[in-house]
Amino acid sequence: MTKPTAKPQGTASTADYHRHTLRKYAVLLAAFLLLCLCFLGSLKAGSAEMGMGDVLRALLHPSEERDSLIVWNIRLPRACIAVTVGMCLAMCGAIMQNVLRNPLASSSTLGVSQGAAFGAAVAIVYFGAGAQVNNVSGDAAVSISNPALVTAFAFLGGMGTTLVIMFISRALNAGPAVLVLAGVALSAMFSAGTSLVQYFADDIKVASVVYWTFGSLGRASWTQIFFTAGIAAAAFAYFMYNRWNYNAFEAGTDAAKSLGVPVAVLVPISLLVCALISAVSVAFVGVISFIGLVASHIMRRLLGNDMRFLLPGTALCGATLLLLADIAARTIISPVVLPIGAVTSIVGAPIFLFLLLKRRVHA
Numbered sequence: 001m002t003k004p005t006a007k008p009q010g011t012a013s014t015a016d017y018h019r020h021t022l023r024k025y026a027v028l029l030a031a032f033l034l035l036c037l038c039f040l041g042s043l044k045a046g047s048a049e050m051g052m053g054d055v056l057r058a059l060l061h062p063s064e065e066r067d068s069l070i071v072w073n074i075r076l077p078r079a080c081i082a083v084t085v086g087m088c089l090a091m092c093g094a095i096m097q098n099v100l101r102n103p104l105a106s107s108s109t110l111g112v113s114q115g116a117a118f119g120a121a122v123a124i125v126y127f128g129a130g131a132q133v134n135n136v137s138g139d140a141a142v143s144i145s146n147p148a149l150v151t152a153f154a155f156l157g158g159m160g161t162t163l164v165i166m167f168i169s170r171a172l173n174a175g176p177a178v179l180v181l182a183g184v185a186l187s188a189m190f191s192a193g194t195s196l197v198q199y200f201a202d203d204i205k206v207a208s209v210v211y212w213t214f215g216s217l218g219r220a221s222w223t224q225i226f227f228t229a230g231i232a233a234a235a236f237a238y239f240m241y242n243r244w245n246y247n248a249f250e251a252g253t254d255a256a257k258s259l260g261v262p263v264a265v266l267v268p269i270s271l272l273v274c275a276l277i278s279a280v281s282v283a284f285v286g287v288i289s290f291i292g293l294v295a296s297h298i299m300r301r302l303l304g305n306d307m308r309f310l311l312p313g314t315a316l317c318g319a320t321l322l323l324l325a326d327i328a329a330r331t332i333i334s335p336v337v338l339p340i341g342a343v344t345s346i347v348g349a350p351i352f353l354f355l356l357l358k359r360r361v362h363a
Helices: 009-044 052-060 066-099 112-126 147-170 176-199 203-213 222-241 243-249 253-258 263-285 291-303 307-331 340-362
Strands: 130-134 140-144
Touching: 009 052, 009 066, 009 291, 009 307, 052 066, 066 222, 066 243, 066 263, 066 291, 066 307, 112 147, 112 176, 112 203, 112 263, 147 176, 147 263, 176 203, 222 243, 222 263, 222 307, 243 253, 243 307, 253 263, 291 307, 291 340, 307 340
Parallel strands: none
Antiparallel strands: 130 140
């Protein structure tokens, strides 16, 4: 009897590779479809009841009717800024975890968001970037009157925090646990600084800082949405251009250097881009925590560590998570809208604690 011919090892490996690659593309497609469903759900959610047919009709045929005005002037901008900011924060988390070799790194856990918040508070209080306005109903309200200035100061605060984290990571050769503790200390320091800024401000400026710090997706203008989308697209293009370099980091910094990765240039530029997109997000919607941490860990379980798939998957997941959090914020005790930052913190803090304890057990 003739023995069956064994299949060449190379052919089997190639088939396995293509099968795993197709599975990852399927996960990305599913993530995109889920994002689309959540986007439509966000357009439907709110105190003014609308059916999905009404939403689609208002979206496709703009008019002066009530449903169309609500969708185009209130809900659509809110959903769009949720997508762009969610993508920014998620990409920031994935990249920081990669280049810092720390699975617990993100803009919120390392204090970057809090540093940006402190910078924005300084701009609002001491440089007149907050003002009192009258809303649609004629009641007094507060708003950010100079978004560019707030963004610039938020970037300086976030970048300052990033430089401190880089120094601790490189110069002191700190491990993941030390970086997390340093992030906690920096967060506390900047939170105290923000409190002191508010303490010496007048009522209007304090109200502006508090209103902004709560975190809200409802105050973004179309100009801010397009600006954030442009920043997110540019950051995504840069990160994807360096996807193979980031993959080399998975084997360690020394291995990446031996493979020709310009570590001394790539790491600071990557962290600079992360600080920029975090600052833009914080400046326009306030402090929103844990999106970057949670989204990246969800997609790592589904896609692995290959940045070709992890980065777009994390961006899609971050946008979806922020949309879901916003839907929850608008519907839990409707018509009251909860601060989006509080909702993400309530959900994200236990997950962060779980990941921290899990690493402790495995250590």
